[in-house]
Amino acid sequence: xxxxxxxxxxxxxxxxxxxxxxxxxxxxxxxxxxxxxxxxxxxxxxxxxxxxxxxxxxxxxxxxxxxxxxxxxxxxxxxxxxxxxxxxxxxxxxxxxxxxxxxxxxxxxxxxxxxxxxxxxxxxxxxxxxxxxxxxxxxxxxxxxxxxxxxxxxxxxxxxxxxxxxxxxxxxxxxxxxxxxxxxxxxxxxxxxxxxxxxxxxxxxxxxxxxxxxxxxxxxxxxxxxxxxxxxxxxxxxxxxxxxxxxxxxxxxxxxxxxxxxxx
Ligand SMILES: Nc1ncnc2c1ncn2[C@@H]1O[C@H](COP(=O)(O)OP(=O)(O)OP(=O)(O)O)[C@@H](O)[C@H]1O
Ligand SMILES: Cc1ncc(COP(=O)(O)O)c(N)n1
Numbered sequence: 584x585x586x587x588x589x590x591x592x593x594x595x596x597x598x599x600x601x602x603x604x605x606x607x608x609x610x611x612x613x614x615x616x617x618x619x620x621x622x623x624x625x626x627x628x629x630x631x632x633x634x635x636x637x638x639x640x641x642x643x644x645x646x647x648x649x650x651x652x653x654x655x656x657x658x659x660x661x662x663x664x665x666x667x668x669x670x671x672x673x674x675x676x677x678x679x680x681x682x683x684x685x686x687x688x689x690x691x692x693x694x695x696x697x698x699x700x701x702x703x704x705x706x707x708x709x710x711x712x713x714x715x716x717x718x719x720x721x722x723x724x725x726x727x728x729x730x731x732x733x734x735x736x737x738x739x740x741x742x743x744x745x746x747x748x749x750x751x752x753x754x755x756x757x758x759x760x761x762x763x764x765x766x767x768x769x770x771x772x773x774x775x776x777x778x779x780x781x782x783x784x785x786x787x788x789x790x791x792x793x794x795x796x797x798x799x800x801x802x803x804x805x806x807x808x809x810x811x812x813x814x815x816x817x818x819x820x821x822x823x824x825x826x827x828x829x830x831x832x833x834x835x836x837x838x839x840x841x842x843x844x845x846x847x
Pocket of ligand 1: 692762778781787788789814818
């Protein structure tokens, strides 16, 4: 079984963050491990508090997992501050993690800020160059470039983000009119299309997508096929989103389609 590590933050409501990643790993047939960098007191309505760990807490977890279990691929989610991003980048390099998906989480579905302002530069300078793919949503793509969101300029934004060194950029389409994810690999653009559901229960869609992408890369699929499968897993999870859980945007349900198939 392939081994995929999530380097991310806990969401106590378990819709997003590390908890969403583990559900996505299970859905995608890989063995998931975790390195927690922070804890949020969070529910479907909002984020009440953020408690970051000292950077070495993340590094020690990454080392412990790598030295015994191994890491075929990793994803990063909410990393919160520049010190943590820098420490994680150092560990990815030292441990020789072969495939890395970087989901530059900046703002929660509920509106809370999940990244300190001065951390954007550290992402671009230290972590993006190590990434197989970065997966900003459309708002994050423009925020990383300190630009206004403009749906007609997603391709330009992807090209500019590619110049920071990731092998590919996937701008996810959950908040765009077309709903397609846009993949740019430095040579060509691909529209990763799929069903789009009219649902409010999308808390954790981005985490599910990046965890699924890392899983399919670990399993040996090429970037395009992995991106198509990740889009499908994320959209299925949205389709089965749990409106009855909490009073805000309901959590996605990564295993919903699988449970439906087995009649559970
Ligand atoms: N309503 C939807 N129907 C189908 N697929 C969706 C929908 N919303 C999001 N997705 C898919 O989920 C993945 C994550 O996309 P999105 O752009 O919403 O990321 P995000 O904003 O980081 O997610 P979130 O902040 O909700 O965790 C993408 O593959 C996207 O296409
Ligand atoms: C710990 C953690 N990680 C990521 C997100 C982003 O997910 P969303 O945009 O769906 O709120 C979150 N809210 N909390």
